[in-house]
Amino acid sequence: MPSFEDWSAPRAADIIAAHTHRQGAALPILHALQEAFGHVPHDAVPMVALALNLSRAEMHGIVTFYHDFRDTKPGSHVLKLCRAEACQSMGADTLAAQARQHLQIDWHETTGDGRTTLEPVFCLGLCACAPAAMLDGKVHGGLDEKRLAALLAQARQP
Amino acid sequence: MTPRIFISRDAGALALGADEVERAIIAAEQHRGLKIEIVRTGSRGLFWLEPMIEVATPEGRIAYGPVQASDVEALFDAGLLDGGPHALRLGKPEEIPFLKRQTRLTFARCGIVDRLSPQDYRAHGGFVGLEKAISLGPTATIEEVVNSGLRGRGGAGFPTGIKWRTTAQASAAQKYIVCNADEGDSGTFADRMIMEGDPFVLIEGMAIAGIAAGATKGFVYIRSEYPHAIEILGRAIVIARREKLLGANILGSAYDFDMEIRVGAGAYVCGEETALLDSLEGKRGVVRAKPPLPAHKGAFGMPTVVNNVISLATVPIILAEGAAAYRDFGLGRSRGTMPIQLAGNLKYRGLFEAAFGVTLGELVDDIGGGTATGRPIRAVQVGGPLGSYFPRALFDTPFDYEAFTAKNGLIGHGGVVVFDDTVDMAKQARFAMEFCSIESCGKCTPCRIGSTRGVEVIDKIVRGDRRPENLALLTELCETMKLGSLCALGGFVPYPVTSALTHFPEDFGIARSGAVVAA
Numbered sequence: 144m145p146s147f148e149d150w151s152a153p154r155a156a157d158i159i160a161a162h163t164h165r166q167g168a169a170l171p172i173l174h175a176l177q178e179a180f181g182h183v184p185h186d187a188v189p190m191v192a193l194a195l196n197l198s199r200a201e202m203h204g205i206v207t208f209y210h211d212f213r214d215t216k217p218g219s220h221v222l223k224l225c226r227a228e229a230c231q232s233m234g235a236d237t238l239a240a241q242a243r244q245h246l247q248i249d250w251h252e253t254t255g256d257g258r259t260t261l262e263p264v265f266c267l268g269l270c271a272c273a274p275a276a277m278l279d280g281k282v283h284g285g286l287d288e289k290r291l292a293a294l295l296a297q298a299r300q301p
Numbered sequence: 302m303t304p305r306i307f308i309s310r311d312a313g314a315l316a317l318g319a320d321e322v323e324r325a326i327i328a329a330e331q332h333r334g335l336k337i338e339i340v341r342t343g344s345r346g347l348f349w350l351e352p353m354i355e356v357a358t359p360e361g362r363i364a365y366g367p368v369q370a371s372d373v374e375a376l377f378d379a380g381l382l383d384g385g386p387h388a389l390r391l392g393k394p395e396e397i398p399f400l401k402r403q404t405r406l407t408f409a410r411c412g413i414v415d416r417l418s419p420q421d422y423r424a425h426g427g428f429v430g431l432e433k434a435i436s437l438g439p440t441a442t443i444e445e446v447v448n449s450g451l452r453g454r455g456g457a458g459f460p461t462g463i464k465w466r467t468t469a470q471a472s473a474a475q476k477y478i479v480c481n482a483d484e485g486d487s488g489t490f491a492d493r494m495i496m497e498g499d500p501f502v503l504i505e506g507m508a509i510a511g512i513a514a515g516a517t518k519g520f521v522y523i524r525s526e527y528p529h530a531i532e533i534l535g536r537a538i539v540i541a542r543r544e545k546l547l548g549a550n551i552l553g554s555a556y557d558f559d560m561e562i563r564v565g566a567g568a569y570v571c572g573e574e575t576a577l578l579d580s581l582e583g584k585r586g587v588v589r590a591k592p593p594l595p596a597h598k599g600a601f602g603m604p605t606v607v608n609n610v611i612s613l614a615t616v617p618i619i620l621a622e623g624a625a626a627y628r629d630f631g632l633g634r635s636r637g638t639m640p641i642q643l644a645g646n647l648k649y650r651g652l653f654e655a656a657f658g659v660t661l662g663e664l665v666d667d668i669g670g671g672t673a674t675g676r677p678i679r680a681v682q683v684g685g686p687l688g689s690y691f692p693r694a695l696f697d698t699p700f701d702y703e704a705f706t707a708k709n710g711l712i713g714h715g716g717v718v719v720f721d722d723t724v725d726m727a728k729q730a731r732f733a734m735e736f737c738s739i740e741s742c743g744k745c746t747p748c749r750i751g752s753t754r755g756v757e758v759i760d761k762i763v764r765g766d767r768r769p770e771n772l773a774l775l776t777e778l779c780e781t782m783k784l785g786s787l788c789a790l791g792g793f794v795p796y797p798v799t800s801a802l803t804h805f806p807e808d809f810g811i812a813r814s815g816a817v818v819a820a
Contacts, residue, residue, distance in 0.1 A: 166601060167563070169583030174525075174564055195583065208585040209566035211525055227487030228682055228729070232645035232720045233673070265569060265736065267526050268490040270644035270718065271348035271651045272313045280528060284316030
């Protein structure tokens with residue numbers, strides 16, 4: 144289970160400075176910020192813009208273009224369910240419905256108790272082990288109703 | 302000699318419990334007072350048998366699978382270390398029909414070698430291609446790749462050697478090799494498997510490309526959905542620098558080449574080479590108009606070779622064995638082998654590397670063994686989310702770039718996704734449009750807005766709302782998207798939609814005769 148740091152401008156400045164020298168530094172910086180804080184905090188965006196000599200608007204455009212970058216912290220557990228064709232062919236849609244029903248949330252949402260975030264993912268490259276999912280970075284394949292129920296139980300742990 | 306057990310630690314094997322199996326083996330080793338050497342390999346690509354473990358015996362390796370942690374004690378009791386009999390014993394892996402029928406060139410080492418051992422890599426033919434390229438020099442190396450007939454395995458099928466030559470002929474202070482490892486197509490996992498199972502072959506291929514094109518710096522753009530590949534390739538790069546495979550004067554030559562990994566951020570469109578370059582430069586992953594070609598003006602405005610993982614990973618064996626040896630496989634203008642990925646609802650699914658020319662029917666009925674659910678196959682999508690759905694009537698199509706194009710399809714990156722007769726093809730067509738609307742970079746109006754309108758029009762057709770008019774509208778929309786989009790996302794999404802409509806009209810409420818059924 145990931146634990147994230149609380150927002151700290153000096154810490155963000157350090158993270159940004161560690162990557163600013165790299166060619167095309169934006170994505171490495173945003174990934175590093177999200178790894179530390181669990182999301183890309185609003186307050187960090189103008190800092191990155193300044194470091195990369197971009198306007199705030201340009202930076203906002205970059206952050207929001209990519210599905211990976213969040214603007215709020217995720218739940219204690221992040222469950223990603225593959226929704227792409229290979230998994231669909233093995234019943235992923237039914238499993239997706241089961242997950243949403245169980246968690247009582249929709250895609251990209253976090254349960255009210257802050258424990259579980261549900262994300263769609265379009266392909267984990269586990270198409271020969273479909274349906275597939277990723278829970279807190281760990282991959283799971285060959286899911287059925289029972290195995291998903293076990294994953295959901297894990298995703299509900301405090 | 303210490304007994305050796307080989308465990309596949311491919312993400313696919315991990316997803317099916319390989320970690321737990323490894324822990325059980327270590328536990329058994331300890332409480333039985335044994336001394337075992339565990340070798341961590343990639344996958345052989347027989348995913349219905351994963352987690353598969355292999356044990357070295359005097360007769361060669363003996364495989365067991367699919368092994369669960371709970372099987373491990375019984376396996377030891379049955380004499381696992383001597384290849385003893387057990388219900389899960391598969392015999393020699395290379396004798397398993399699915400593997401025996403393949404021609405493994407690009408994937409020759411995958412699943413066999415210790416993926417992070419340069420000694421093992423060399424012992425299995427590694428570095429020979431790079432040494433050859435160093436002795437041949439750039440021009441002759443490019444000619445080898447041109448003569449091999451190798452075409453881009455990412456999907457576009459453009460001759461790899463021609464890209465290299467164009468970049469080599471451009472003059473600039475800095476040139477780049479960019480490896481496209483943004484393998485976003487559903488049904489594909491060959492890039493992931495090779496990066497996790499034989500990372501040095503990609504590094505070697507990139508170094509050869511660097512020598513050929515005169516580039517000293519490489520980037521591998523890997524999608525964030527592949528954390529295992531990112532980790533393994535990252536470790537391999539560190540080892541490769543130590544082994545002088547990367548850095549200044551690689552393998553003692555006059556050539557310098559180094560590379561780094563860049564991680565994507567969940568945008569499918571970044572698999573398109575120009576969007577990838579923008580993303581690499583730290584921008585939104587928006588598609589560029591061509592020309593200028595990346596070979597002239599690519600990463601950071603410099604001449605750049607952009608190749609798919611499999612294209613680059615195939616180069617070492619082409620150099621090692623010679624262009625002719627590679628070109629002898631295949632048919633027509635599709636030369637060599639293609640790592641075909643059999644996925645979705647199939648009994649036997651996994652990586653099937655074979656010379657071009659095997660038919661779709663052979664792949665899914667014979668090699669794939671029909672559906673996993675035991676129901677009849679209804680549709681097969683080849684080439685990812687932008688590929689056409691083929692009905693059984695087209696199963697005689699040979700796996701070949703031109704043959705698929707002739708049937709209004711594409712082989713793309715070689716993904717084959719099988720659906721049984723429970724599939725609703727109108728739903729699949731709708732999904733294609735929905736996926737495009739989620740993933741469009743927004744540059745071209747037909748893609749950005751057309752995909753959303755496409756979802757709505759398909760919904761209306763399915764509902765029976767003015768079906769003939771809406772069908773005509775959908776057809777026109779698909780035509781507009783095809784002609785009015787810069788890249789393959791908007792340009793090819795009509796393939797799954799129109800193929801679903803053409804081959805499975807009944808799912809849209811249209812009679813086979815073409816007559817529109819009133820709702």
